[in-house]
Amino acid sequence: MPQLEQISTYLSQVVWLVLTFGALYFIMWKSALPRIANVLQERQERIEDDLQKAESVKKEAETVLAAYEAAMAKTRDEAHSIMRASAEAFAEQAAQRQDELSARFATEAAAAESRIADARRQALADLRGVAGDLALAAAQKLVDVDVSKGDADAAVAQAMPSASGGQA
Amino acid sequence: MSEKHSPLAQFEIKTLLPIEIGDADISFTNSSLFMVIALVGVSLFLIMGMRKHALVPGRWQSMAELCYEFVAGVIRDTVGNEGRRYFPFVFTLFMFVLFGNMLGMVPYSFTFTSHIAVTFAMAMAVFVGVTVLGFVKHGVRFFTIFAPPGVPVAMWPLLIPIEIISYLSRPISLSVRLFANMLAGHTLLKVFAGFVPALGAIGVLPLAFVAALSGLEMVIAFLQAYVFTILTCLYINDALHLH
DSSP states (O other), rough: HHHOGEEEEEEHHHHHHHHHHHHHHHIIIIIHHHHHHHHHHHHHHHHHHHHHHHHHHHHHHHHHHHHHHHHHHHHHHHHHHHHHHHHHHHHHHHHHHHHHHHHHHHHHEEEEHHHHHHHHHHHHHHHHHHHHHHHHHHHHHHHHHOOOHHHHHHHHHHHHHHHHHHHH | OOOSEEETGGOOOOOOEOOOOOTTTTEEEEHHHHHHHHHHHHHHHHHHTTTOOSSSSSSHHHHHHHHHHHHHHHHHHOOOOOGGGGGHHHHHHHHHHHHHHTTTSSTTOOGGGGOOHHHHHHHHHHHHHHHHHHHHHHHHGGGEEEEEEEETTHHHHHHHHHHHHHHOOOOHHHHHHHHHHHHHHHHHHHHHHHHHHTTTGGHHHHHHHHHHHHHHHHHHHHHHHHHHHHHHEEEEEHHOOOO
């Protein structure tokens, strides 16, 4: 087996092992490994950065959404209050008009009633005069008695006491 | 069967460029050549792979990053955060052994990790380094690694020698495991490949077996690099935390 027979080559093998291994170690340590580590670190940082960016953008979107929703809610509330206020205003106006109308109707009704009362009084007064004249004329025609106008009126007033009161 | 075609001939070390300093023979051999190829291969693989420095990696860069994250994951899982300091060493160890094993899968190539001299030197470096680390970190208290906590004192005379032997055998098990796996796998491949021309038409069967075995050897090449690395990490963890 050459491994155990060629003992004279041991020194050469070990020397070249030390030389090549040492050179490789130096190259790895100074050049190759830092390069790889740099790239890996850059990538890691980039990924973290991107994640952070995505996170902040997401947060921003959420605040925008929240602001939008708040604005919507506020607008909705405003619309509600405007609607409520205008409904109240309308109701008030309607009530006021109704009051005015009923007040007008009431005064007009009162005026009409007083006019009616006047007319009635007038009618009653006229009726008394006509009744006196009628009684006078009847007395003259039927019994041929000349009754004075004053007596006739007194008799009418006696027969219709309520007519002289002016009250219906 | 001549010596040249022996299944073990592939492990023979041939001098390519004789170098001698004093009496010491440090010739540039086929083993040295493949160590240099591994060195250049790993460096190019990682540095050229990361050349574009892309935020979204391509295939090559993905593989380079995968190696980095794989070893980083092994260290994080076994040693924890303190292990970051030893990351360059562990990473170099993993890539060097992995490329050494994988280069050996190329036909007519040489597998430097199939030599006990190389694997034992690496294992000894890990062993000595970890022991020094333990003493630097804990001083004399590092010896408590031989007396696991929660063991009754009566058991100590039995347990401490066992612990010491197991600790001292770490470099042997670490180096022999890698060396023997590579040796056995490549020898087996060579033996079965030898059957292919010898059997003529029926040689298709050993050929299919060699193809399947090559796949298995690829897995073993990776697995042994992984095992070497994870054991190194466990030893570092022991030295840092004393169990």
